[in-house]
Amino acid sequence: MKRFLMISLILLVVLSISFGEDVKLRKGTWTHYVPYVTTPPKVDGDVSVSEYFLSPRYYVGLKGDVDYIPENWKGPDDLSVVYYMVWDKNYLYIGAIVKDDSIVQLATGENIWQGDHLELWFDTDLQGDFEDKANNKDDFQFGISPGDFDLLEPEVWVWTPPVLAEDVKKVQLAAKKIDGGYTLEFAIPWTLLKVKPEPNLIMGFAFSPSDTDTPGKLDQEMMMSSAPGSSPNWGNPTFWGNLILVDPLEKF
Template sequence: MAMRTRLLMMTLLASALAACTLPSFTSPTPFTFPTPNLTHTAIFAATSTKTTPTLPPPETTAAETTITATGPAVTPAVTATGPTSTPLATATTGALNSRPNGSPVTAAFLSAPPVIDGDLSEWSTTAYVANETVPLAGDNWTGASDLSATYYIGWDVNYLYLAVSRTDDTFVQISWGRYMYRGDDIEIQLDTGLAGDYYTTYLSSDDYQIGLSPGNFGSIDSEAYRWYPRNLEAWVTSVVIEAVLTNGGYDLEAKIPWSVFGVTPASGSRFGFALSLSDNDLVGVSTWQSMVSNVNTRRTAAPTTWGTLILD
C-alpha cells in the first residue's frame, strides 16, 4: 500500500513538470514602469541652454526718412564775391539759373541808395506787378481793386531795397509779429541756394520768408518778421520800413540788410523769389482771407513754385 501511494505521487509530480513546458503555456512578463513622455514633462524639465530671441530692426519714422531730390546733374555754381566775410550767395549758371514760374524779376543796382520814407516818386526802375491769386487763396479775392500791387526792387552791396504801392479797398491790420499775415502785410521769399537745391520741393536752411507790415498807422508800429528758416524765426529789427497810408491802400519802402539772408550780393546772382500780399477785409478781426503774388504757382513751403530774382 505504501509502495502504491509513493508511485502515484511520483507520477503526479512528473505530469506537473511536463505541463510547464507545453507550447500553450507562457510565463508571465515581468512588469516594467513606462518611460515618461517628454512632450508633457518638458514644462517641468530644466533646459540645458537659454536662447535669446532676435529682435526686429528698428522702424524708421517719417521724420527720420531722408527725401532725396532727383534731377539732371547740377552745373557747378559760381561763387559771388563781395567786400565782407558774410557767407556768399550763389550766382547760378547753366540750365538751373531760373525757375519756370512767372517772369524773372531784375533788381537794379542802385549807385545812390533811395531815401526810405514811403515816398515812391524817386523810383524810376522797372515796375513789376503782384496781382495773381495763389493756390487755395483766391476764393475771397474780387479783383485788382480788392488787392494788388506795383513794386520796384533794387540793391547795393549792403541792402536789398523794396518799394511797394499797394492797392487795397479795405485796410486792416490789428496783428503783429508772426501773426501779421492775418492783416494787410507784404511778404517776400528768397531761396539763396537756387542751383544747389533746384529740385528740392521742401524748405531748407537757405530758404527765407520775411513779412513786412506797415502797422496800423497808429498804435501798432511798422515791423519786419522772419518766419523761415524756422531756427531763425524772430523779429528782424535791422530792417528799415516806412509806409504812407493812401486813398486806396498804402505805399511802403524797406531796406533789408543782406546779412538777414546770410549772403553777399554780386551782379549776376540769381535767387528763387516771390513777392506776395496777404489780405484781410474784416475790420476789427484778426484773420487771413486771400493772397496775391507775382507768381501764381507760389506755395509757402515749396520753393520750386517760386519765381526768380536776378541782380543786375
C-alpha cells in the same frame, strides 16, 4: 533823357545776360531783374519813381495772380500792388504801392499773417537745392506789415529760418497811408540773407501780398503772388520765381 537812357541800358543788360549750361532758372514763372544803384532810395515811405527809375515796374493785380481763396478778390481796388526793386552793396531795396480798399491789421509779431501784409520768399541757394520741394535754412520767409496807421507800427517778421531778433531789426521799414491804400518801403540787409551781392547773382523769389477786409477779424482772407501757386504750396521753393541782380553800367 537820362531816364530813357538808363532804362535802355537796363534792357540791353537783360538781353545780354548769359549763363553757363549748368545754371538753372525756374521756368514758367516771373523773373525779377534788380538793378544796382549808386544812390539808394531813402526809406521813408514815399515810393518815388525818380528814386527807383532804374527798376522795372512790377505789378501783381490780375485775376491769374490770385492763388489763395480767389473768390474773395473783388478786383484791383480790393488788392493790387505796384513795386520796384534796386540794390547796392549793403541792402536790397523794395518800394511797394498797395491798393487796398479796407486796411485791416490787428496782429503783431509772428501773427501778422492774419492781417494785411506782404510776404516775401527768398531761396538764397537756388543752384544748390534746385529740386528740393521743402524749404530749408537758406530759404527765408519775410512778413512786412503796414501796421494799422493808428496804434500798431509797421513791422518786419521772419518766420523761417530762425534768425536773431536783433538782426531783423536791421531791416529799414517805413509805411504811409495813401488814398485807396498804403505804401511800404523797406531795405533788407544782405547780411541778414547771408549772401554776398554781386551782378548776376540768382535767387529764388516770390512776392505775395495778403489781404484781410473784415474789420475786427484776425484771418487771411485772400492772397496773390508773383509766383501763382506758391501761396497754397507753403514753403515749396519749386513754385517760386527768379531774382537776378544786374548792374546796368557793368558792360558799358
